[in-house]
Amino acid sequence: MSLSRTHLLFMGGSLLLLVGLWRVDASPTRIWEGLGKLGWLVALMWPPTPGAYLQDLLLALAETVAMAFLGTLLAAAIALPICFLGAGNVVGNALLRFTVRRSYDGLRGIDSLVWALIFVSAVGMGPFAGILALAVPDIGLLAKVFSEAIEGAERRQVEGVRASGGSRLQAIRFGLIPQAAPVMLSQILYTFESNTRSATILGVVGAGGIGLALGDRIRLNDWDEAAFIILLILVTVAAIDWASRRIRLRLIRA
Amino acid sequence: MSLTVTTVAARWRQETAARRRRGLGWVALFAAATLVAAKLGEVDLARLMEGLPRAGDYIHRTIPVLRWDSLGADLAEWMWGFDIWAEMLLDTVLIAYTGTVLGGTAALLLSFPAAVTFAPSWAVSVSRRVLEFARTVPTLVFALIFVYAFGLGPFAGVLAIALHTMGALGKLFAEVHENADPRSVEAVRAAGGSWAEGMRFGVLPQSLPGVLSFGLLRLEINVREASVLGLVGAGGIGEELYLAVRQFEYPDISAIIVLILLTVAVIDQLCARLRHRILGAEALRVA
Numbered sequence: 001m002s003l004s005r006t007h008l009l010f011m012g013g014s015l016l017l018l019v020g021l022w023r024v025d026a027s028p029t030r031i032w033e034g035l036g037k038l039g040w041l042v043a044l045m046w047p048p049t050p051g052a053y054l055q056d057l058l059l060a061l062a063e064t065v066a067m068a069f070l071g072t073l074l075a076a077a078i079a080l081p082i083c084f085l086g087a088g089n090v091v092g093n094a095l096l097r098f099t100v101r102r103s104y105d106g107l108r109g110i111d112s113l114v115w116a117l118i119f120v121s122a123v124g125m126g127p128f129a130g131i132l133a134l135a136v137p138d139i140g141l142l143a144k145v146f147s148e149a150i151e152g153a154e155r156r157q158v159e160g161v162r163a164s165g166g167s168r169l170q171a172i173r174f175g176l177i178p179q180a181a182p183v184m185l186s187q188i189l190y191t192f193e194s195n196t197r198s199a200t201i202l203g204v205v206g207a208g209g210i211g212l213a214l215g216d217r218i219r220l221n222d223w224d225e226a227a228f229i230i231l232l233i234l235v236t237v238a239a240i241d242w243a244s245r246r247i248r249l250r251l252i253r254a
Numbered sequence: 255m256s257l258t259v260t261t262v263a264a265r266w267r268q269e270t271a272a273r274r275r276r277g278l279g280w281v282a283l284f285a286a287a288t289l290v291a292a293k294l295g296e297v298d299l300a301r302l303m304e305g306l307p308r309a310g311d312y313i314h315r316t317i318p319v320l321r322w323d324s325l326g327a328d329l330a331e332w333m334w335g336f337d338i339w340a341e342m343l344l345d346t347v348l349i350a351y352t353g354t355v356l357g358g359t360a361a362l363l364l365s366f367p368a369a370v371t372f373a374p375s376w377a378v379s380v381s382r383r384v385l386e387f388a389r390t391v392p393t394l395v396f397a398l399i400f401v402y403a404f405g406l407g408p409f410a411g412v413l414a415i416a417l418h419t420m421g422a423l424g425k426l427f428a429e430v431h432e433n434a435d436p437r438s439v440e441a442v443r444a445a446g447g448s449w450a451e452g453m454r455f456g457v458l459p460q461s462l463p464g465v466l467s468f469g470l471l472r473l474e475i476n477v478r479e480a481s482v483l484g485l486v487g488a489g490g491i492g493e494e495l496y497l498a499v500r501q502f503e504y505p506d507i508s509a510i511i512v513l514i515l516l517t518v519a520v521i522d523q524l525c526a527r528l529r530h531r532i533l534g535a536e537a538l539r540v541a
Binding site: 013016017019020021023024025026030031034035037038041059062063065066067069070073105106109110111113114117118119121122123126127128130131132197198200201204205208214215218230233234237238 | 287288290291292293294295296297301305308309311312313345348349351352355356387390391392394395398399400402403404405407408409411412478479481482485486489492495496499500502507511514515518519
């Protein structure tokens with residue numbers, strides 16, 4: 001019985017895959033021709049070269065990291081005060097908490113590239129739109145994990161502060177935050193890592209950073225320069241990951 | 255006695271001062287980084303204060319007019335393109351599914367040579383480098399390249415998602431395999447099985463629940479990714495969204511975004527339920 005159900009599931013999955021392949025028009029000739037063209041592109045990409053723009057590219061890269069940094073900072077600054085609204089041990093009202101948490105999910109459900117498209121159209125092209133686009137979904141993410149960190153905190157320390165005459169605000173400051181801070185900081189660093197990855201492509205829709213240069217090179221068929229930019233992105237992402245992982249490990253141990 | 259107390263107190267003051275100094279150092283470093291980033295990102299407080307209301311105004315304009323007494327008609331007007339959008343959303347989900355299955359299959363094949371406990375070290379380092387590359391290049395960059403090679407349309411999107419998924423899942427799958435009990439592989443080998451048979455009958459049955467669960471998690475992520483591929487012409491609902499933003503069709507923007515959110519939420523729920531069933535079945539088997 002259970003075997004036949006597994007088989008049915010497997011067959012259904014394979015059928016759906018075939019429907020998908022048919023729907024996206026993946027004919028063998030198309031794949032073959034595309035692969036040929038792809039091989040030709042890869043040949044064009046070698047050797048990767050910065051052309052005459054090494055300085056511009058490095059500046060654009062710095063702008064990308066700056067966007068990620070400020071986007072994370074903005075998101076954390078907004079998420080910190082509003083996260084208490086979603087924490088069960090701060091806000092008792094279940095309906096309010098539910099609404100707040102669903103709105104966090106809503107902010108997270110839309111990719112930062114969509115926000116970038118919207119903010120470019122709202123505040124103009126440039127890194128500022130990118131910063132806002134990175135910050136918006138992160139507000140949802142950070143507010144959610146912050147409120148979970150606060151919910152996971154020990155109750156007794158808060159009670160201790162209250163019992164020795166502290167106000168509600170002081171209870172949050174001295175009872176909750178010291179417990180939740182390491183988790184929060186490490187989550188912020190993690191967000192910064194992921195934002196560095198996202199920030200590299202926001203430029204494709206005009207929101208600043210290295211993505212703008214990459215999109216341009218691909219549109220203009222400068223494949224060797226495009227390959228150089230991709231390598232630059234890989235190195236930067238790896239470096240940021242490495243640095244952030246080290247800091248996170250130190251935070252957790254402390 | 256009093257001597258000890260004074261020493262302890264002095265030591266405590268010393269430590270506190272040192273901690274304060276370290277804290278101040280971090281704060282200074284952080285402030286410097288913020289200033290440099292603000293300079294590079296062309297942002298200052300004035301610009302932020304000026305820009306935020308503009309962004310708010312834009313979002314305000316996308317909010318549709320919905321009145322209680324004519325709610326049906328208003329909703330119908332807001333969702334005028336529902337039929338087209340629903341079809342494109344289905345396409346988006348299909349792109350995500352096809353890409354996840356293709357990428358997951360490739361990831362599964364590559365994950366066995368990438369598992370430290372079962373593969374020779376040269377195979378591990380080669381397959382890990384390949385996976386690392388595929389996972390570090392953003393999906394959208396692959397999409398840009400594939401749109402050029404395979405032409406506009408969802409096929410490029412499927413390939414881009416598949417390649418990135420291969421990198422992301424391959425690493426996770428390899429880690430699941432590494433946690434598998436090596437004795438069952440030894441048994442298969444002792445009975446005359448080849449290395450591939452050892453992987454298929456010794457490792458895969460142990461790691462299948464983990465593999466499926468990670469695959470479903472990735473499907474959730476890929477539905478989100480597939481919704482933006484249209485911005486570079488790689489199919490899905492993103493194309494409609496791009497048009498709506500470019501033509502300043504404000505209510506359309508919010509309509510499409512709400513539909514994307516609903517789709518993402520439905521897929522998340524579905525995947526979460528499937529994942530619980532898989533992991534639940536696993537727990538039963540162990541017990």
